[in-house]
Amino acid sequence: MTLRMEGVHLRLGDADVLRDVSLDLTARTVAVIGDNGSGKSSFARVVGGLVRRTAGTVNVLGLDADRHAAELRRRTAMVFSNPDAQILMPTVSEDVTFSLRGEKRSTTEVRERVTDALSRFGLAELADRSAHDLSGGQKQLLALCGALVRRPDLVIADEPTAYLDARNAARIADHLFEGDHRVLLVTHDLALAERCDAAVLFVGGRIASVGGSGSVVSDYQASLRC
Secondary structure: OEEEEEEEEEOOOEEEEEEEEEEEEEEEEEEEOOOOOOOOHHHHHOOOOOOOOOEEEEOOOOOOOOOHHHHHHHHEEEEEHHHHHHHOOEEEEHHHHHEEEEEEEEHHHHHHHHHHHHHHOOHHHHHOEHHHHHHHHOOOOOHHHHOOOOOOOOEEEEEOOOOOOOOHHHHHHHHHHHHOOOOEEOEHHHHHHHOOOOOEEEEEEEEEEEEEHHHHHHHHHHHHHH
């Protein structure tokens, strides 16, 4: 992933949540870490085009976030900590199919892609089940399945394992890192962050450290002992 920002500022209400964020980073997988309220999620939403910055420039995947906004949205998928916010359709298969709405694909191609995705995520036997009656781990698998069935170039995941037990968290992480897509991962799980190629540490709405995930995680752990 190529991610460039210059002088990005974000003000929400009376709060400055991002302050003069500048970044030039190329890595396939990037972790975003820091304390609660440090600006991690706001940063991820700016990258994904969900929140419009107050000032500054943003370029993601070689696309200007303003001039190529529609193309950036097409090539990006979002996954959040609460899968209920992403599950919209009654059954598992219908929800994954819904993710392909608006794409110029034949009915046969859509059906084949959905079938393959459900099998990959271990959801094939649940295809006709009520999506809202699944367990928490199954719901998060469904949310990630719905994101990846589109085959995006970039997946932005904001605390995707926050409410999961260790077994389901590991399953979600493994699926998230599989394939050729890029990953921007907001997480408090430092072991998971270290699986990424690079990391960005936020403190008070500003970037405090950026580089290889191991060194950035070490910087953060050192700050926690101060």
